[in-house]
Structure formats: structure tokens, C-alpha cells
Amino acid sequence: VISTCNVAEFAPLLKPRGSWHCPALGLIDSRLAKQRVRTASQKVSISCWLEKSTMDVPSQSHAAQEWTEPVFRVDAKEGRNYAAIEARSMILGAVAFFIYACIACRFLIRGKWSALRVTVTALSVWCVSAFGLWLVLLR
Amino acid sequence: MITARPSAIAGIRWYEYISRFVFGGLATAVAGVIAKEYGPSVGGLFLAFPASFPASATLIEQHEKRRKQGTGGHGTLRRRRAAALDAAGASIGAFGLLTFACVAWTLMLDLSPWATLSIAALGWLAVSMFAWKLWHMF
Numbered sequence: 001v002i003s004t005c006n007v008a009e010f011a012p013l014l015k016p017r018g019s020w021h022c023p024a025l026g027l028i029d030s031r032l033a034k035q036r037v038r039t040a041s042q043k044v045s046i047s048c049w050l051e052k053s054t055m056d057v058p059s060q061s062h063a064a065q066e067w068t069e070p071v072f073r074v075d076a077k078e079g080r081n082y083a084a085i086e087a088r089s090m091i092l093g094a095v096a097f098f099i100y101a102c103i104a105c106r107f108l109i110r111g112k113w114s115a116l117r118v119t120v121t122a123l124s125v126w127c128v129s130a131f132g133l134w135l136v137l138l139r
Numbered sequence: 140m141i142t143a144r145p146s147a148i149a150g151i152r153w154y155e156y157i158s159r160f161v162f163g164g165l166a167t168a169v170a171g172v173i174a175k176e177y178g179p180s181v182g183g184l185f186l187a188f189p190a191s192f193p194a195s196a197t198l199i200e201q202h203e204k205r206r207k208q209g210t211g212g213h214g215t216l217r218r219r220r221a222a223a224l225d226a227a228g229a230s231i232g233a234f235g236l237l238t239f240a241c242v243a244w245t246l247m248l249d250l251s252p253w254a255t256l257s258i259a260a261l262g263w264l265a266v267s268m269f270a271w272k273l274w275h276m277f
Contacts, residue, residue, distance in 0.1 A: 082179050083179075083247050084244055084247040085179040085180055085183060086174065086179040086180075087186075087241075087247060088240075088244045089183025090240035090243070091241055092184060093184040093188065094187045094233055095233075096184075096187065097187045097189055097236060098233035098237070101189070101192075101227070101229040104196070104223075104226040105223050105229075108196075108220070108223035109220065109223045114197075114200065115196040115197045115199070115200040115219065116193060116200075120193050130187075134180070134184055
């Protein structure tokens with residue numbers, strides 16, 4: 001699709017500033033195209049790619065790269081930020097898990113409860129530890 | 140030296156696998172729902188939720204009970220101790236989990252997700268094995 005959409009060939013048709021003419025799609029307004037790519041990028045990456053490949057001007061156009069690439073970069077970074085925040089909280093969850101496992105071990109050796117009863121009851125210890133640490137350190 | 144014993148798989152019944160998968164999957168789904176509702180900061184806590192541990196400890200206890208019944212005894216103390224040993228192993232594994240989370244948190248913004256998770260998984264393995272080795276030494 002990109003090969004059929006040559007800006008140089010359709011240069012005389014580029015009348016409104018910030019818009020391109022594509023034989024398959026007609027006149028493309030840059031802001032509208034940008035918005036469409038943004039919407040698509042929020043859905044699924046494959047639809048992003050399709051949107052970009054059908055609407056993008058040739059790769060030598062710096063303008064096209066300027067308005068498409070940062071969108072993808074921002075989305076990827078947001079995803080990583082999200083994962084990093086989850087990983088940070090997971091550290092506290094792991095500390096709570098350690099406390100939980102130690103208490104469960106202690107009760108299983110010394111106590112008279114069954115394994116199911118001990119491990120399920122000790123889940124409250126995990127909850128208190130995890131949320132306590134989260135409230136103190138991350139909130 | 141840590142070794143794998145594939146023959147142990149034969150002793151596990153099909154519903155025991157299912158119960159582990161169900162508990163693990165349920166906890167993951169709940170973590171996802173919580174993260175969506177209250178944000179990744181709260182949702183991340185549940186990534187370290189001891190989801191399959193109660194099922195695992197209960198199954199170990201039942202295995203020991205079955206084994207002891209074959210020899211005619213109750214084995215109450217033995218099966219409780221077997222479950223306690225599993226809990227002790229889980230507490231050692233918590234160090235590995237902690238390492239995984241720390242590595243993921245540190246590298247997530249600098250490397251690709253796959254590279255980050257691979258390094259974090261290697262860190263988990265190394266620290267877990269090292270902690271297990273230390274536990275055996277002392």
C-alpha cells in the first residue's frame with residue numbers, strides 16, 4: 001500500500017497544509033490521520049500496524065515519522081511503567097509471602113490444625129502484612 | 140545438589156493438577172481484576188499471593204496420609220511435618236520471588252519486557268537455589 005502512496009508523485013495535490021493525497025484513500029488530513037492512528041494504537045498493535053501502513057506516507061517523510069512514532073513509543077512506555085509499578089508492589093507482596101510461609105511452617109510443626117486450615121487461616125496474615133507494608137511504604 | 144524426580148509425577152492424580160491450576164488461575168484473574176479496579180500498585184501485591192500453596196500443602200499432607208495408611212499407621216505428625224517442610228521451602232522461594240520483583244522493577248523501563256522477564260527469572264532461579272543451599276548448610 002505504501003508503494004502506491006508516493007508523495008512526490010502527488011505533490012501538486014497537496015493543497016491544504018498538513019495533509020496528503022493518497023490514490024487509495026483520497027485526501028488525508030494530518031490531524032485526522034494522527035487521531036486515527038492514536039485510537040488504533042490504543043486497541044491492538046496489529047491494527048496499529050495496519051492503520052499506519054495504509055495511511056502513512058512513504059518512509060522518507062520525516063513529518064510522517066514525527067506524528068506516528070512517538071505515539072507508539074508513548075504507548076510502549078506506558079505499558080512498561082504499569083509493569084514496573086506492579087513489580088514494585090510485588091516486592092512487598094513477596095515480603096508478605098515470606099512472613100506467611102514462616103508462620104504457616106511454624107503452625108504446621110507446633111499446632112494441631114490440618115494443613116488446609118493452617119494455610120487458609122494464614123492467608124489473613126498475608127493480607128495484613130501486604131496491605132500494611134503497602135500503606136506504610138507505597139501509599 | 141537440586142535434582143528433578145520425574146517419577147514423582149506418576150504419583151500425582153489428575154484432580155490434584157486441576158486444583159493447582161484452578162487456584163493459580165483464579166488468583167491471577169483476581170489480581171488482574173483488582174489491578175484494573177484499584178490500579179497496578181494494589182494489583183501488584185497479588186502477584187505474590189500464595190494462591191496455590193494451600194492446595195499444594197493439603198495435597199502433600201494427603202499423600203503422606205495415604206502412604207502411612209499403607210503401612211498401618213496414622214502418620215499425623217509425619218504428614219503435618221511434610222506440609223511444614225513444603226512451607227519452609229516456600230519461605231526460601233520467597234527470596235527468589237523478591238529477587239524477581241526487584242529485577243523486574245529495576246530493569247523494566249530500560250530493557251524490553253522479554254529481556255527483563257528472562258533476567259528476572261534467571262535471578263529467581265539463582266537466588267532460590269543459593270538460599271536452598273544455605274539452608275542445607277546451616
